Amino acid sequence: MVNDIILGQYMPSGSFIHKASPKLKIISLFLFTFSIFLIKDSYLYFYFLAVSIFILKLAKLKISYLLRGLKPLIFIFVLTFILNAAFSEGEKILWEWGLIKITVEGLIYSFRFFMKVTLLVIYATLLTLTTSPVELSDGIEDCLAPLKFVKFPVHEFSLMMSIALRFIPTLVIEVDKIKRAQEARGANFSEGSFIARAKNFIPILIPLFITSFKRADELAVAMESRCYMGGEGRTRFRRKKDGLSDYLIFAAALAVVYPALVNFMSHL
Amino acid sequence: MGAEKTLISLKNISFTYNKGLPTECAALFNVDIDINSGEIISLIGHTGSGKSTLVQLLNSQQAPGAGEISWLIDGVCDERGAAIRRRVCAAVGLVFQYPEDQIFEETVYDDIAFGPRQLGKTPEETEKLVFKMSELMGLDKEILYKSPFELSGGTLRKVAIAGVLAMEPRVLVLDEPMAGLDPKSCDNFARLLKGLRECLDLSIVMVSHNLEYAAALSDKIYCMASGRIVLCGTPREVFGEIKKLDEYQIGALPSALIAAELSAAGLKFTQTPLTADELAAEIFKNYGK
Numbered sequence: 046m047v048n049d050i051i052l053g054q055y056m057p058s059g060s061f062i063h064k065a066s067p068k069l070k071i072i073s074l075f076l077f078t079f080s081i082f083l084i085k086d087s088y089l090y091f092y093f094l095a096v097s098i099f100i101l102k103l104a105k106l107k108i109s110y111l112l113r114g115l116k117p118l119i120f121i122f123v124l125t126f127i128l129n130a131a132f133s134e135g136e137k138i139l140w141e142w143g144l145i146k147i148t149v150e151g152l153i154y155s156f157r158f159f160m161k162v163t164l165l166v167i168y169a170t171l172l173t174l175t176t177s178p179v180e181l182s183d184g185i186e187d188c189l190a191p192l193k194f195v196k197f198p199v200h201e202f203s204l205m206m207s208i209a210l211r212f213i214p215t216l217v218i219e220v221d222k223i224k225r226a227q228e229a230r231g232a233n234f235s236e237g238s239f240i241a242r243a244k245n246f247i248p249i250l251i252p253l254f255i256t257s258f259k260r261a262d263e264l265a266v267a268m269e270s271r272c273y274m275g276g277e278g279r280t281r282f283r284r285k286k287d288g289l290s291d292y293l294i295f296a297a298a299l300a301v302v303y304p305a306l307v308n309f310m311s312h313l
Numbered sequence: 314m315g316a317e318k319t320l321i322s323l324k325n326i327s328f329t330y331n332k333g334l335p336t337e338c339a340a341l342f343n344v345d346i347d348i349n350s351g352e353i354i355s356l357i358g359h360t361g362s363g364k365s366t367l368v369q370l371l372n373s374q375q376a377p378g379a380g381e382i383s384w385l386i387d388g389v390c391d392e393r394g395a396a397i398r399r400r401v402c403a404a405v406g407l408v409f410q411y412p413e414d415q416i417f418e419e420t421v422y423d424d425i426a427f428g429p430r431q432l433g434k435t436p437e438e439t440e441k442l443v444f445k446m447s448e449l450m451g452l453d454k455e456i457l458y459k460s461p462f463e464l465s466g467g468t469l470r471k472v473a474i475a476g477v478l479a480m481e482p483r484v485l486v487l488d489e490p491m492a493g494l495d496p497k498s499c500d501n502f503a504r505l506l507k508g509l510r511e512c513l514d515l516s517i518v519m520v521s522h523n524l525e526y527a528a529a530l531s532d533k534i535y536c537m538a539s540g541r542i543v544l545c546g547t548p549r550e551v552f553g554e555i556k557k558l559d560e561y562q563i564g565a566l567p568s569a570l571i572a573a574e575l576s577a578a579g580l581k582f583t584q585t586p587l588t589a590d591e592l593a594a595e596i597f598k599n600y601g602k
Contacts, residue, residue, distance in 0.1 A: 231480055
């Protein structure tokens, strides 16, 4: 189960998408997200789906990585689809049973919603597949840099983000380890009623909390002993200036979302 | 020790992590090991040589990619499918590295009782097991009702091992039981492990970086390098192979190393000394004392 969590996992392949500026990649992700929400005509969802697969190919990654990222979310997707289809209002009723009414409009609405959520996850996964956590937090810091003028602690915020991202795999490994250790002591995580199973997580959660607090404390001491004083006057080891190729990629992203904007404007 | 009977037999085991991903990594190649009743076995090897993986296979935490593991333990061999795993978990007690990290209950008693309760033992049976195993591990009775977080690391480790023993395993598997303990606690632990074998008729498999304890405790030593078993035998046989051990980056037992240097200088040794005392005795023999 642990190996299925690919959202937030970096898959290096050395492609130019991997090397592109993280700041512009994050901004492009926002562009894509907005465009997907602006779309009025359904065929454009397939356009964005095709674009995402094209980017995946450019990044020299396999479709299976993307699918693996979607797998844990299938349940949520299907559930929202069913709920939306069953409870939306509409004129042309296909099937009715008490409160549940399946209408043509409802089906179209839930399809659109389903596509929006799926595309969002796909693009977010594309970003994390092609950007290492360190680059990601650098990119976030760059994106937030303008907020420094309103005294927003940009550096601290990005440090928090990068520590959180950095420790996701550590925590996943830790959970796996504790789970194995408790299984070796006779714990059973796959059988029993819902409540019994929920209770079974206590032997995992408590040790996880204890080690996490210990680790946070040790990390703080280690940082202070290396004279960490916060963002003030701190320089960066990796300094990446955006070059021509980065701007070209960004221009391509703009070009890609253009049809969505046109579509939105034409329906105003 | 009674008649030797094989409890776990591994035949031609191979294992690969993350099969099919770019991070794929082969950990074991064609490993053959038999674990007999009443034996203490040590696995030694450089970091990343596959010891911890092998240990997890013994407990069915991982399934081998190729090869066959058979558990010839009463109550395990006649089970089928998923039930095997549950039985194996109880019959092969696995103590992970830093087992004190897995303690979670409010009192030490409850933590040791976790295993037997999960196995469906009655409260009376559970109580008996908790008292027996905590006594064997040298824990005071008053400790049992304390919170585990008031105790020292060494004591916590004993609590964690008592928790595994309370499931009454036939084989106890320990992954670096002495890691991070002070020398006195290490000695104490070595004595405890020997005692466990006598009292509970346990087989013990231990992963160790400490060659002295491996030499002092084990009946058999398996030495691993890059996922393969490269040397195996009694401690005297294995630690006599100083050149090979060096080649596999395991290092040599100090007394065996000194003996090798001295025999190169002309002294005669009848056997590879495993302790300082044995070394001294061998040297004295050369001077006729």
